[in-house]
Amino acid sequence: MSEYLLLLLATALVNNVVLVKFLGLCPFMGVSKKMDGALGMGMATTFVLTMTTAATWMLEHWLLMPLGIGYLRILAFILTIAAVVQFTEMLIRKASPGLYQVLGIYLPLITTNCAVLGVALLNVQEQNGFMHSLLYGFGSAVGFTLVMLLFTGLRVRLALAQVPAAFAGAPIGFVVAGLLSLAFMGFAGLA
Amino acid sequence: MLVAAVVSLTILGTVFGLLLGVAARYLRVEGNPLVAEIEQLLPGSQCGQCGYPGCTGAAQALAEGGAPVTLCPPGGRALAQALAAKLGVDADLSGVEDKGPMIAEVKEEICIGCTRCFKVCPTDAIMGAAQQIHVVFREACTACGKCVDACPTESVTLQPVPVTLQSWHWHKPQAGSVA
Numbered sequence: 126m127s128e129y130l131l132l133l134l135a136t137a138l139v140n141n142v143v144l145v146k147f148l149g150l151c152p153f154m155g156v157s158k159k160m161d162g163a164l165g166m167g168m169a170t171t172f173v174l175t176m177t178t179a180a181t182w183m184l185e186h187w188l189l190m191p192l193g194i195g196y197l198r199i200l201a202f203i204l205t206i207a208a209v210v211q212f213t214e215m216l217i218r219k220a221s222p223g224l225y226q227v228l229g230i231y232l233p234l235i236t237t238n239c240a241v242l243g244v245a246l247l248n249v250q251e252q253n254g255f256m257h258s259l260l261y262g263f264g265s266a267v268g269f270t271l272v273m274l275l276f277t278g279l280r281v282r283l284a285l286a287q288v289p290a291a292f293a294g295a296p297i298g299f300v301v302a303g304l305l306s307l308a309f310m311g312f313a314g315l316a
Numbered sequence: 317m318l319v320a321a322v323v324s325l326t327i328l329g330t331v332f333g334l335l336l337g338v339a340a341r342y343l344r345v346e347g348n349p350l351v352a353e354i355e356q357l358l359p360g361s362q363c364g365q366c367g368y369p370g371c372t373g374a375a376q377a378l379a380e381g382g383a384p385v386t387l388c389p390p391g392g393r394a395l396a397q398a399l400a401a402k403l404g405v406d407a408d409l410s411g412v413e414d415k416g417p418m419i420a421e422v423k424e425e426i427c428i429g430c431t432r433c434f435k436v437c438p439t440d441a442i443m444g445a446a447q448q449i450h451v452v453f454r455e456a457c458t459a460c461g462k463c464v465d466a467c468p469t470e471s472v473t474l475q476p477v478p479v480t481l482q483s484w485h486w487h488k489p490q491a492g493s494v495a
Contacts, residue, residue: 188328194321215336215343222345233404288405 134315136264142240143272144309149240153273154298156228158284163277165224167270171214171263173235173242174303176209177202178262181183181245202245203236210236240269250251276305350379357398358388361438363460378403390460392417392482418459418474420452427471433463 142148156166181202190194191251218225227234235241244265249257252259279301288297318401319405355375362370368377377383398408420441422433427449434442434450441457444450454477460467463472477483 145440191319192320192324194324197321197325201325204325204328204332206335211336211340212321215339218345219343 129256132257132260133264133267135274136261137268137271138221138309139313139315140245141268141272141312142265143269143311144306146243147306148243149238149269151234153276154295155234157273157280157298159276160274160277160281162227164275165227166231167273169217169224169228169232169258169267170235170238171241171266173206173209173213174241174266174269176213177241177245178248178258179255180205180209182248182253182258186247186255194223198246198249199242199303202242206241206245240265245301253313272305272309276302279305292305332384348376348379351375354378354399354402357391358404359390359395359458359460360460361390361460363390363438363458363462365460366494390458406423417477419454419457419477420459420461420463420472421450421475422450423471423473424449426469428469430468432466433472436462436466 130245136142143150143153152170156162184201185198189198189201190259210233213235214225217228217232229311244262248261251261253261280298283297283301292300332456334398349467351372352375355371358371358375358461360371365369366374366383368374368383369386371373374387377385378385381403385405386396388395391399415471420433422442428442429447429449431444431450434440434444438460439456439458442463443453459474461474464474466472485486
C-alpha cells in the first residue's frame with residue numbers, strides 16, 4: 126500500500142509531468158486564465174490519462190508485444206488516445222454542457238497533449254505492471270491538475286498586477302512558469 | 317509480420333470506430349433544431365457585427381428570443397424579413413436601412429498593399445500580396461465591412477453592386493400598371 130502511495134507522490138510532485146518533465150505545456154499556458162476552466166481541463170485530462178494508460182497497457186501487452194510489432198507503438202497509442210478523447214468529449218457534452226462550453230477547443234486538443242502520449246510511452250519504457258501503470262497515469266494527471274490550479278491562481282493575481290509593458294501578457298506567464306518549475310525542483314529532495 | 321501489423325491496426329481502428337459510433341448514438345445531445353435552421357439563413361461570414369461570437373452564437377440568441385431579428389447588418393432587410401417569418405414575430409423594419417446589396421471595392425489609387433484587409437476578410441474575398449494592389453472577388457464578398465475598418469488609408473469602401481451584363485435584370489413589375 127505504502128509503495129503505491131509513494132508512487133503517487135513521486136509522479137504527482139517529484140517527477141511532475143509539466144514542471145519537471147516539461148510535457149503538456151500547451152494546455153498549461155492555454156487554459157490557465159480562469160479557475161473553472163483550469164479545473165475542468167485538469168478533470169478531463171485526469172479522466173483521459175487514466176483511461177489511456179489502462180488502454181495502452183492492454184494494447185502493448187496483449188497486441189503489440191505478442192505480435193512483435195512494437196514499431197507501431199506510437200501509431201496505435203495515438204489511435205487509442207484519439208478514441209478515448211472523442212469518447213470523453215461526448216460524455217462531457219452529455220453530462221455537463223457548461224464545462225463543454227468552457228473547455229471548447231482545448232478538449233479535442235487533449236489528443237495532441239504530449240503528456241498523454243508521453244506517460245503511455247514512459248510506462249512502456251519503464252516496464253510497469255498494470256496497477257503500476259494505472260497509478261503512474263493517475264498520479265501524473267493529479268500532478269498536472271495540481272500545477273494547472275497553482276499556475277491559474279498565480280495568473281489570476283498577475284492579471285491585476287502592474288507588469289512592465291515589455292513583459293505584459295504571455296512573457297510574464299512564462300517567467301512565472303519557470304519560477305514555479307524551479308520551486309518544484311525542491312521536491313527532488315523527497316525522492 | 318507485415319500482415320499481422322496491417323490486420324491488427326485495421327481491427328483496432330474498426331473496433332474503435334464501432335465503439336465511438338455506438339457511444340455517439342447513446343450519448344447524443346438533442347440540440348435545438350431551430351438554431352440550425354436559423355444559422356442556415358444567416359450569412360455565415362462570422363463577422364461579429366451583431367455582437368455575438370459568430371453566426372452560431374447569433375442563431376442561438378435568436379432562437380432563445382434574446383436578440384432582435386434586425387441584428388445582422390450584412391443580411392439587411394431581406395434577412396430581417398426572413399427571420400421574422402421564421403420566428404413568427406412582427407419585425408420593426410423601419411430601423412433597417414435597406415441599402416440594397418453592397419460590395420467592397422478597393423480604390424486602386426490609394427491602396428498601399430498593406431494586406432490588412434485580406435487578413436480580416438472572413439470569406440477570403442480579397443486577394444493580394446504585400447506591396448501589391450488588392451482586389452475584391454465580387455462573388456465571395458458579403459459586404460460585412462470588416463475590411464473597411466481595417467484599411468489604414470480608407471481605400472476600401474462599400475459600394476452598391478455595380479450593374480454588369482451578368483447581374484442586370486428586369487425591374488419587378490409595378491402593381492396596377494397596365495402596359
